[in-house]
Structures are given as structure tokens and as C-alpha cells.
Amino acid sequence: MNNKMKLVFPAISENEQFARTAVVAFIMNLDPTVEQITDIKTAVSEAVTNCVVHGYPEIKGEVILECELLSGILHIKISDFGVGIEDVTTVLEPFYTSKPFEERAGMGFTIMRTFMDTFEITSKPNVGTTVLMSKQLTKIA
């Protein structure tokens, strides 16, 4: 069963829960396991939180959340059009945070990479950031 969806919403904290719940709703009829749901919810929450906290530090812009189910694999794309990242290599290091005084753990990308099967990030300063992740949900015979 192939399917896709696209959501556009403001990069505000309240939408972190909305985004992760929406992605779970999208995959429910594949009967995901509790572990799969937990992994996906957490990864989506991390990515959207990055858009809210880092993507748009001043004026809030939009987040685009796209999901596609293809042959039992869930593909997720989360994009913002905010400040972007100068040095992607540095921000991917576990525990790195650009906001150490806000008690941030710096674990967002580590969690996305650990909980999902694939992870890619592209970013350009003052253009925005896109995160692509995927997870196999069912095996197609």
C-alpha cells in the first residue's frame, strides 16, 4: 500500500506534538510495533524541534513535513526555510549544541540517526535545512 502526505505548519512548539502524532496516524494501518512508533515519534519530534528552536530563532516561519510509504518503507522529509547551518559536520557531533546556556542536550541528530534506518541532512545558511529519514515498517514479499 503506497501512500503520501504533506503538512505545512508554523514552527511553534505546540506543533511538535502535532507533527509526531500525525506521522504515527499516517502509518497506523500498517500495524507498526510499539518500538517502531516510539522510534518514529521521537525522530520526528527531534527534527521539528530543531526547526522551532534553531531554524527560526527570531521570526517563526513554516515547517513542511512530508511522508511517503513505498513498499513498506516510511520516508520522512522535514524542511524549514530558516537560518540554516554553517557547518553540518560539527552540529552532527553528539552533545554539540549551539545553545549550551539553555540546558540543551545536543542529542537531536544522534537520536534521529540511531532510531531511524537512514538519515540525511542538507542545509544552506539563510536558505534552510532539510532532513530526510526512513524506516522499514513491513517486509514486502
Next chain:
Amino acid sequence: MKITHSLSPSGLRLYFDGELDQCCEKKAKMQIDSLIEKYSNTRAVFFNMQALKFMDSTGIGVLIGRYKKLKSMNIPCYIENPSFSADKVFIVSGIYKLIPKL
């Protein structure tokens, strides 16, 4: 997310109920800090996470901040009964090396 508490001879127990993410982070920190300050003579603090239905790495930041505060007050703290969701995030972060799991 709701935080309730109980006091016993073993210490101050903080019960996390709901979902802990960046949205409720500030309020959670204020509530926890206020309880820690109110019961500053407690012998230990237990973060009970049994009813925490969801947690992302925001929770790690919240707990590390509270750990540092409690350390400066010489009060040990522990994570109790983490839910499945929270436990996986805790394991990846390595936080159990700082705040032991019970």
C-alpha cells in the same frame, strides 16, 4: 505534562505524567526547581517516569540541569521506572552514568 510529588523517608519523588518535549520544557523545569527548593533537606530525589507517555531529548536537557542543581546541593537523584519511550532515549544519551536507573 503534569508533575506531582510525594515525600517519604527515602526522599522526594517527582512523578512525570504525559509528554515531555520542548513545548512544556520551561514549565517543567520551573515546577521541578520549585519543588527541589521547597524540599531542599530531602535525602534524595527520584524522577518517576512510569507515566511518561513520550519523551524526546528535551527531557535529557531537563534532567541534566536538575542533576547539576541537586549535585550542588549534595542531593543524589535517580530515574525510576522509565517508560519504554523514555528508556530508549536515556540509553542513547548515556544519562544513566550520571543519574542511575532504579
